[in-house]
Amino acid sequence: MTDRRKLTCVHRVPNPIEANLLKGLLEHAGIPVEMTGEALVGAYSGLPKVGDVRILVPDRYLGAAQAILKDYENRIEPPAGDPWPCGACGEINEPQFAACWHCQQARSD
């Protein structure tokens, strides 16, 4: 009697395509997922502003679901670091470069 399934919103996304992707990720990990708001998005797809899709999981899967979503977000983030100015010529270089693309001066921090 007390085994009523309680769902908690673990994440909200603005589009149903990403929601389905995340749902697939969670279900692949064995977590049952429900979504709300998807029908609403479809019904109002002609409008520029639509409601978020909510991803719901049972309470006992909340921690596991959050860990998976955090891992997913870390993977889509751009490379860490800031653009750096070359000490020799002053050119601004992307963070992934170890040497200046303009004059080949090695990066020095």
Ligand SMILES: [Zn+2]
């Ligand atoms: Zn340079």
